[in-house]
Amino acid sequence: MFDYSLGELGSxxxxxxxxxxxxFSVFVLMALGLAIIFxxxxxxxxxxxxxxxxxxxxxxxxxxxxxxxxxxxxxxxxLVAMVFAFVVSGALGLIVEWLLIRHxxxxxxDTLLATWGxxxxxxxxxxxxxxxxxxxVELPDWLMGSLAVTDTIEVQINGLFVMGLxxxxxxxxLVLLFRSRWGLQVRAVTANRVMAGAVGIDTRRVxxxxxxxxxxxxxxxxxAFTMIGSTGPTSGQLxxxxxxxxxxxxxxxxxFGTVASALTISQSQSALEFFLSGSMAKVITLLxxxxxxxxxxxxxxxxxxxx
Amino acid sequence: MSQDKFKPELVSPxxxxxxMGAAALPALALLGPRPSFAQAATAAVNTTGLAVTDSxxxxxxxxxxTGTMAISETGSVQAExxxxxxxxxAGGVLGRKIEFIQEDGASDWPTFAEKAKKLLxxxxxxxxxxxxxxxxxxxxxxxxxxxxxxxxxxxxxxxxEQSKNVIYTxxxxxxQIIAGLDWVAKEKGAKTFYLLGSDYIxxxxxxxIARKHIExxxxxxxxxxxxxxLGHTQFNSxxxxxxxxxxxxxxxxxxxxxxxxxxxxxxxxxxxLENKQTLLTISVTEDEIRGIGGENIVGAYACMKYFQSLDxxxxxxxxxxxxxxxxxxxxxxxxxxxAYLGPWLWKLTVEKAGSFDIDKIAAASPxxxxxxxxxxxxxIHENHHLWSKTRVGRARTDGxxxxxxxxxxxxxxxxxxxxxx
Numbered sequence: 132m133f134d135y136s137l138g139e140l141g142s143x144x145x146x147x148x149x150x151x152x153x154x155f156s157v158f159v160l161m162a163l164g165l166a167i168i169f170x171x172x173x174x175x176x177x178x179x180x181x182x183x184x185x186x187x188x189x190x191x192x193x194x195x196x197x198x199x200x201x202x203x204x205x206x207x208x209x210l211v212a213m214v215f216a217f218v219v220s221g222a223l224g225l226i227v228e229w230l231l232i233r234h235x236x237x238x239x240x241d242t243l244l245a246t247w248g249x250x251x252x253x254x255x256x257x258x259x260x261x262x263x264x265x266x267x268v269e270l271p272d273w274l275m276g277s278l279a280v281t282d283t284i285e286v287q288i289n290g291l292f293v294m295g296l297x298x299x300x301x302x303x304x305l306v307l308l309f310r311s312r313w314g315l316q317v318r319a320v321t322a323n324r325v326m327a328g329a330v331g332i333d334t335r336r337v338x339x340x341x342x343x344x345x346x347x348x349x350x351x352x353x354x355a356f357t358m359i360g361s362t363g364p365t366s367g368q369l370x371x372x373x374x375x376x377x378x379x380x381x382x383x384x385x386x387f388g389t390v391a392s393a394l395t396i397s398q399s400q401s402a403l404e405f406f407l408s409g410s411m412a413k414v415i416t417l418l419x420x421x422x423x424x425x426x427x428x429x430x431x432x433x434x435x436x437x438x
Numbered sequence: 439m440s441q442d443k444f445k446p447e448l449v450s451p452x453x454x455x456x457x458m459g460a461a462a463l464p465a466l467a468l469l470g471p472r473p474s475f476a477q478a479a480t481a482a483v484n485t486t487g488l489a490v491t492d493s494x495x496x497x498x499x500x501x502x503x504t505g506t507m508a509i510s511e512t513g514s515v516q517a518e519x520x521x522x523x524x525x526x527x528a529g530g531v532l533g534r535k536i537e538f539i540q541e542d543g544a545s546d547w548p549t550f551a552e553k554a555k556k557l558l559x560x561x562x563x564x565x566x567x568x569x570x571x572x573x574x575x576x577x578x579x580x581x582x583x584x585x586x587x588x589x590x591x592x593x594x595x596x597x598x599e600q601s602k603n604v605i606y607t608x609x610x611x612x613x614q615i616i617a618g619l620d621w622v623a624k625e626k627g628a629k630t631f632y633l634l635g636s637d638y639i640x641x642x643x644x645x646x647i648a649r650k651h652i653e654x655x656x657x658x659x660x661x662x663x664x665x666x667x668l669g670h671t672q673f674n675s676x677x678x679x680x681x682x683x684x685x686x687x688x689x690x691x692x693x694x695x696x697x698x699x700x701x702x703x704x705x706x707x708x709x710x711l712e713n714k715q716t717l718l719t720i721s722v723t724e725d726e727i728r729g730i731g732g733e734n735i736v737g738a739y740a741c742m743k744y745f746q747s748l749d750x751x752x753x754x755x756x757x758x759x760x761x762x763x764x765x766x767x768x769x770x771x772x773x774x775x776x777a778y779l780g781p782w783l784w785k786l787t788v789e790k791a792g793s794f795d796i797d798k799i800a801a802a803s804p805x806x807x808x809x810x811x812x813x814x815x816x817x818i819h820e821n822h823h824l825w826s827k828t829r830v831g832r833a834r835t836d837g838x839x840x841x842x843x844x845x846x847x848x849x850x851x852x853x854x855x856x857x858x859x
Contacts, residue, residue, distance in 0.1 A: 361698030
């Protein structure tokens with residue numbers, strides 16, 4: 132570790148910090164949709180990973196549509212694909228809420244089972260429609276490669292893109308929740324469902340929109356992940372464990388908690404990964420999370436509520 | 439060889455016509471033995487009660503067509519079905535058409551064991567073509583040994599195994615690894631290596647062999663070795679480490695979805711595999727490149743025994759038949775080709791042994807040669823692995839490999855390599 136020059140150590144630190152930030156953005160993006168649904172509605176959406184991958188498949192389809200019909204607009208397809216991903220995943224979320232979830236609000240454990248079943252169904256549908264093999268999503272050129280800041284420090288363009296996207300989406304969700312009338316209603320329902328209903332808030336409608344929004348955000352995240360990961364029927368499973376980890380560690384009902392926990396987990400993991408091997412880093416990160424959850428079972432941040 | 443076996447059936451209608459004109463009594467006397475001859479034949483070639491009739495023989499196909507592994511195993515199923523249909527079109531095995539029963543291992547190892555038992559005990563299959571991961575093979579191995587079945591296993595794997603009841607049609611680790619390392623050291627002048635792998639038995643064992651070979655035989659240096667959990671998708675920290683160590687060769691044994699993430703991130707981090715950085719992998723076949731995207735891995739070297747682009751008549755016929763059966767845009771990777779060898783090697787072995795009996799097949803296997811293999815001539819070794827050539831290919835943008843190097847001779851399989859453990 133110490134056979135590097137001072138300059139090299141400096142660039143190690145810079146690039147590692149950047150790697151940590153990318154991981155942080157990925158975690159936030161992954162967890163945001165789940166946190167909205169879990170935090171605001173108490174529904175554990177086991178099919179979250181499949182909504183992510185739905186977004187990835189929508190990106191794949193969009194790429195092909197563009198290369199077939201609008202080849203001149205190819206460089207911009209990725210942005211359009213993300214909008215599509217949001218719409219498709221969100222719409223499916225609304226349908227699923229209407230068909231399935233709304234009948235199970237009084238039975239939280241059954242939503243766990245129902246959404247898990249949903250995830251299996253979605254995986255098999257992906258497999259039947261797109262085949263069992265992973266599909267390759269081609270990225271526009273402007274998203275590839277890296278910017279050389281100095282001779283030894285390079286930052287990846289798609290990393291920057293994911294970071295920017297995360298900032299944008301998180302900001303949008305926060306504004307929606309804390310600055311809009313709908314957000315006020317959501318927070319009221321979270322705080323006290325019965326009272327919120329009594330003062331005239333249509334709690335069912337709020338639930339449906341919340342679920343749809345969560346799924347839509349998952350779709351955008353999935354679309355962005357085609358830059359860094361695989362797109363296959365079961366790829367969603369790769370993300371689901373980390374996602375739950377981030378949400379539970381952060382405290383289920385707080386978006387700030389989700390952000391803080393994503394930061395903690397990503398920074399410790401990427402630093403540990405540098406000094407140890409990938410597997411050991413994961414083990415130690417999990418041990419730290421378990422340790423902290425033993426001391427604070429409710430997670431890092433908790434909303435103070437009167438029950 | 440097989441023609442001799444058909445003779446009674448092929449000749450008899452002709453003989454029957456000849457005999458029509460002859461006296462009834464001698465005709466009956468000559469015709470009489472025919473059915474009983476066939477009966478006797480079945481009894482003679484099948485003394486242990488396998489699913490063999492006068493006209494058919496039943497085999498099993500056992501792969502995952504659902505779950506995570508379906509991505510990889512689909513190609514093997516397709517190859518085995520192609521081989522079976524070709525063998526049937528050419529007259530079958532000992533004059534019997536092959537019928538198959540397909541079971542789904544569902545990417546779950548206990549399910550593999552259960553289905554293997556079903557194929558052996560209930561269906562009495564004469565041979566089973568199947569399994570992909572080492573974990574599934576380890577799960578079914580006791581079943582095949584207990585009920586005395588025959589498994590043809592297609593995947594390149596870590597070695598350290600040998601069974602009377604298994605024929606390994608893929609390469610074991612030393613066959614695949616050593617020739618590639620020798621090549622990269624000689625041709626690329628590589629001095630330093632960085633070993634990467636997914637964290638399970640095959641990459642770990644393979645990297646162990648690679649490290650021993652690099653350090654003890656080539657007298658070169660391993661500057662890093664690292665493993666990632668299966669399904670790992672964030673390689674930026676590892677890539678930073680590689681950047682600092684500046685190895686001449688990145689030696690990567692990453693599998694599954696992680697592969698896609700690794701190569702995409704490697705490219706995004708500015709590694710130029712085409713011109714600057716040498717990367718050698720033993721885990722990326724044409725199948726995997728479809729998910730990774732040719733543009734993300736172009737220039738990487740892969741070391742295995744088969745590439746779809748191999749230029750020989752066997753392979754041209756094989757690729758054409760495969761595409762005609764399964765679609766023109768399909769790709770064929772190393773394991774798919776190895777799976778295709780299974781039914782053919784079994785047919786040749788049965789005909790050499792003159793019997794479907796498992797014990798006779800196990801004993802007759804060593805020395806069985808298959809000249810029609812797409813990869814070229816192969817032969818079964820005493821240890822039930824295949825003698826085969828090892829090849830190095832270079833990835834193109836279109837997801838195919840250009841053949842760069844192949845060993846002059848067949849490489850001997852050595853599942854228990856001394857000095858490498």
